[in-house]
Amino acid sequence: MPRPRRLSPARAALLGPALDRFQRGYDAAARIGFDPVELPRRYRDPGDAELVGLLAAALAYGRADLFKPQLEKVLAAMGPEPARFAAALAERPEAGPFAAFRYRFNRPEDVAALVAAAGWLRREHGSLGARFAALLGEEQGSGEALRRALARFGRELREAPPVAGLLRRRGRRGLAHLLPDAALPGACKRWNLYLRWMVRGPDAVDLGLWRGVSPAVLCIPLDTHVARIARYLGLTDRSDLTWRTAAEITANLRLLDPADPVRFDFALCHLGMSGACPARRDPQKCAACPLREHCRAKARGAGRQPDCGFRSTP
Ligand code: SF4
Numbered sequence: 001m002p003r004p005r006r007l008s009p010a011r012a013a014l015l016g017p018a019l020d021r022f023q024r025g026y027d028a029a030a031r032i033g034f035d036p037v038e039l040p041r042r043y044r045d046p047g048d049a050e051l052v053g054l055l056a057a058a059l060a061y062g063r064a065d066l067f068k069p070q071l072e073k074v075l076a077a078m079g080p081e082p083a084r085f086a087a088a089l090a091e092r093p094e095a096g097p098f099a100a101f102r103y104r105f106n107r108p109e110d111v112a113a114l115v116a117a118a119g120w121l122r123r124e125h126g127s128l129g130a131r132f133a134a135l136l137g138e139e140q141g142s143g144e145a146l147r148r149a150l151a152r153f154g155r156e157l158r159e160a161p162p163v164a165g166l167l168r169r170r171g172r173r174g175l176a177h178l179l180p181d182a183a184l185p186g187a188c189k190r191w192n193l194y195l196r197w198m199v200r201g202p203d204a205v206d207l208g209l210w211r212g213v214s215p216a217v218l219c220i221p222l223d224t225h226v227a228r229i230a231r232y233l234g235l236t237d238r239s240d241l242t243w244r245t246a247a248e249i250t251a252n253l254r255l256l257d258p259a260d261p262v263r264f265d266f267a268l269c270h271l272g273m274s275g276a277c278p279a280r281r282d283p284q285k286c287a288a289c290p291l292r293e294h295c296r297a298k299a300r301g302a303g304r305q306p307d308c309g310f311r312s313t314p
Contacts, residue, residue, distance in 0.1 A: 004248045005237050007255050015233065015294050016256035019264050022290045026267035028204040031274065035266070036060045037197050037205060039071060046209045047083035050128045050198060051118050053207070055082075057194035058114060058178040062104060070103040074111055077101075086119030093162040109166050110174035117160035117175075129198060131156070133212030146217050147243060150182035150191050187246045193221035196262050205266045215260045220253065222246035225272025226265065228279065232297040 007015065032038050040053035055074060059067050077097040078085040089097075093116045098108035118128060125131035135152050139145040157163075158172070158179050167175060182188045200215045201208030220226060222241055226249070230236050235252045238245040253261040271277045276285060286298040 002237070004251065005234070007234065007252045011234065012252075012255045018291060018294050019233075019256060023264045023267045025290070026270070028266060028270075031266075031270045032205065034064060034273065035205075035270070036064065036068065036071070037207075037266075039068075039075065040197060040207060043082070045081070045083065046129075047122065047127060048081060049207055050209055051082045051086055051115075051122070053194055053197050054118055054128060055111070055114065057190045057197070059103060059106070059111075060190055060193065061177075067103055070101055073100050074098060074115075078115070082115075083119075083122065086115045087123055088119070089116040090119035090123060090160075090162050093166050095166060106174045106178065107170065109170045110178060113163045113166040113175050114157070114178055116162035116166065117157040120160045120162050121157060129210035129212060132195075133210065136213060136217070146195075146219055147182050147188075150188065150195075154179045154181060154191070182243070185242045185244070187222035187241050187243050189221045189223050189241075189246075192219050192246065192262075195219075196221060196265060200260065200263060215262070216254075216258060218250070218262045219243075219246050220250045220262045220265055221269075222249065223269065225269050225277075229268050229272055229277055229291075232277075232295045233291065234294075234296055 032041070036056040036059075037053075039056040040049045043049040043052055052075065056071055059071055059074075061067065075082065077100070085097075089112065093112065095108040095112040098111045098115075101108050101111050121131055122128060125134070132149060132153050135149040136145060139148040139152075142148055158175055163172075163175065180186060180188055180191065182191060195210075195213070195218055197206050198210040199208070199213045199218060200206035220230075222245060224241070227236075227241055227245065230249045231239075235249045236245055238248060250261055253264060257263060271289075271291075272279075277289065278285065286292055286295070289295065289298070292298050
């Protein structure tokens with residue numbers, strides 16, 4: 001097995017200030033409307049925001065212009081106090097309020113199970129953040145504490161008492177996709193995105209609601225955009241979207257900012273999502289890119305970037 005890529009001190013000393021300038025100068029306000037984090041940001045009540053954040057992160061797969069209208073239907077069905085709605089649904093589980101929802105292979109029962117499970121966990125522990133912080137505390141010192149806490153958190157939601165009745169006829173596959181098992185090899189991008197939203201900040205992007213968890217322990221939400229650009233920047237040589245790759249990238253980002261290693265994520269992700277760093281070479285875009293001095297793949301002509309062939313692991 002190849003050894004993890006580790007930034008040299010000299011390269012870290014150059015890349016750190018460059019990424020810092022890039023992240024601080026990034027116009028997040030111009031991109032927030034394209035990102036599902038704008039949904040939890042609509043709510044002032046922390047309970048509503050953490051609940052809507054869980055829904056938005058769980059359903060943030062595929063294209064944003066397709067899943068966001070479905071999320072709007074879910075939020076409309078829950079009314080102005082989603083946490084109160086979830087608490088009531090945990091008492092009387094039913095899928096009826098979400099009858100208008102359809103997204104890929106997820107159906108109203110899956111969303112109802114997710115909302116009712118979150119309502120139940122909040123009732124048992126006060127908040128989702130309190131429960132996650134407690135699990136993380138129990139896993140400290142075990143190695144991969146964040147991942148192990150996430151695996152337990154997901155399992156508690158998937159196995160919450162209101163879930164069984166809602167999914168009796170449908171089966172558990174839909175909820176298993178919405179709440180993936182962090183013990184499996186996948187990068188768990190949506191889980192790590194949810195944690196970033198809840199733990200980091202507050203700032204122009206993230207909400208900073210879960211004060212019981214340190215931003216220092218977070219793992220980067222790895223998707224194709226972040227993986228590709230991280231590779232360009234020499235943060236990894238790996239070509240798979242796995243937790244191992246996310247951990248390697250995060251370990252290198254931690255050399256640049258030990259207290260807040262995933263603060264670069266929004267800007268890096270949207271650099272790719274927006275098309276400012278396309279998968280196909282574009283010399284004009286590279287010439288304007290603030291990271292060009294540190295990029296191993298900056299364009300020298302037309303054609304596909306040499307190192308963007310990422311393999312997805314579910
Ligand atoms: S220099 Fe070009 S390839 Fe490199 S990150 Fe910037 S836009 Fe992407």
